[in-house]
Amino acid sequence: MHTAVTDLLGIDAPLVGFNRSPGVVAEVSRAGGLGVLAASAYSPAELDAQLTWIEQQVEGRPYGVDLLVPVTTAALRGSGDRATLAAGLRAQIPDEHVRFVEELLIRYDIPAGTPHEPDGELIANLDPSGVPALLDVVFAHPIALVANALGPPPPTLVERARAADVVVASLCGTPEHARRQLAAGVDLLIAQGTEAGGHTGTIATMVLTPEVVELAGDVPVLAAGGIATGRQMAAALALGAAGVWCGSVWLSSHEDISPVSVKRKFLAATSSDTVRSKVRTGKPSRQLRSAWHDEWEKEGSPAPLPLPLQPMLISDAWARIDEAADAGHEGALALESFFIGQVVGGFAELRPAGEIARTIIDGCATRLAELADLK
Ligand SMILES: Cc1cc2nc3c(=O)[nH]c(=O)nc-3n(C[C@H](O)[C@H](O)[C@H](O)COP(=O)(O)O)c2cc1C
Structure with missing residues (x-):
């Protein structure tokens, strides 16, 4: 199944799997898609170990990383070391x-x-002084894609990705977000609809995807939010997306660490x-x-x-x-609760992540063939 995204990323099928579990990431890449590790929960040393392990599993197949490069808020400016930062923030509660x-x-x-x-992990993620060390780890590995979780990627991320020939991707929940991401120089847009698990806007994937495709020009778009089956993947391709970015579905896998x-x-x-x-x-x-x-x-x-x-x-x-x-x-x-999208209603049992990926890809191919037969 060839699209602009399979060519851009060097993968067999335009399916990207986002998850914080290295096991899921490796299995999605092994199935012919692209596994992307949600790295925001890991210190530089932990991330280094996770990426090394993934590389051993994927045997040269591409994989990616999703970072949360910190925003500088008024609360953080001039805050000194992490303990002072944490105490200052705590005092505001x-x-x-x-x-x-x-x-x-x-x-x-x-x-x-x-x-x-x-507060350890949280403060580490908010402390801008930790960014260079994190980026050093990320770009020391042969990643194919880097995404930034919240907001447009900062110039330092884009510059380092360009130098390392790494694709820069970014999530958008509105056409306005997409315009800002394009201005920041992203190579790949992810149009994420409200159905999605995690931070999400109010526009449905069905409406947002063609809006973003329309304004993206030559920049390929992945559809995200509400995609967990081959039929949904085929629908995303029909909307003009060059592939899909799935998050929730992997929480129904054995490898997911939730x-x-x-x-x-x-x-x-x-x-x-x-x-x-x-x-x-x-x-x-x-x-x-x-x-x-x-x-x-x-x-x-x-x-x-x-x-x-x-x-x-x-x-x-x-x-x-x-x-x-x-x-x-x-x-x-x-x-008890956790981030999850509306596709949770389709979870029937826990399955291996690779099997989930192959089922989505094969189901999409079947549906596309059925559609081609429509008179
Ligand atoms: C448990 C969970 C955690 C998430 N955390 C992040 C994150 O840290 N960074 C990010 O860019 N997106 C995050 N997302 C959103 C995903 O990247 C993706 O856009 C979304 O899951 C797609 O919609 P779906 O949940 O319907 O598959 C998260 C999603 C889930 C389900």
Whole structure:
């Protein structure tokens, strides 16, 4: 199956698989698509180890990396070292919010859990001084694609990618985002509709994809959001996309590293069971609806804080909920949730990631052949 994207990336089928689990990334690339590692959760040393492992698995096949190159916010400017940065941000969290989360955990009887370092990963992601080390690791590996998670890629990322002959991709949720990404010099646009898991806008993939294709000119477009089957992939190609970028579907794979309790809830969910909400990160993101959302939406509950204060407020609570839910704790299971798109309604069982990728690719080819037969 040849499109502008298979040529650009040197892959057999225009399917990109986004996930934070190296096992998923390797299997998607081995199946003929492109696996992309969500790298925002890893330190430079961890990322180096993950990328080395992926390379051993893919045996020369292309793969990519998705980064969260930090935004500089007013809160971060002139903040000094990471401990000072964390303390300064923590001081901005109102007592009302801290009490609300504490009382919620007490009401659901959530145990204390294993102590962990608060804010570590989060602050590392927000600290602009960590970027050069991260980019040094990324560009020391033979990646085929680099994507930036939030906003247009910064000039330093684009320059380093150009020098290393690496494709720069970027997600957009509106035509305006797409124009900004094109101005920043991206080689590949990802039009991500509201159906998607994770941070997402309000425009449906069906509407957004042709809008972005129209303004992208020669820059190829991947459709994202609501794509987990061959039929959906064929529909994306029919809309003018040169391929698809899938995220949620891999959470139904064996290789995905999400807590087992979350994956079980996904298998039982329908396509109506997601919610686009600020209660997890402070920015609207699609996730599985749970008692956590019901509690935040009740009258008298505080409004979610902006990023990064909301994740700082709740990160310890989520570590405790995930740990207790995995141990079968009833209250934790009621609260348990994670980022997921509307395609969750189609999850029937956990399967190997490579099998999922091949099923989507083969299903797309079948559907395209059926469409070609239409008179
Ligand atoms: C669990 C999860 C985490 C995500 N995290 C990120 C992220 O860190 N960076 C990013 O660029 N996109 C992220 N996304 C969005 C995906 O890149 C992708 O655009 C989206 O999943 C596509 O829609 P789908 O979920 O319907 O497949 C995430 C998606 C999911 C499901």
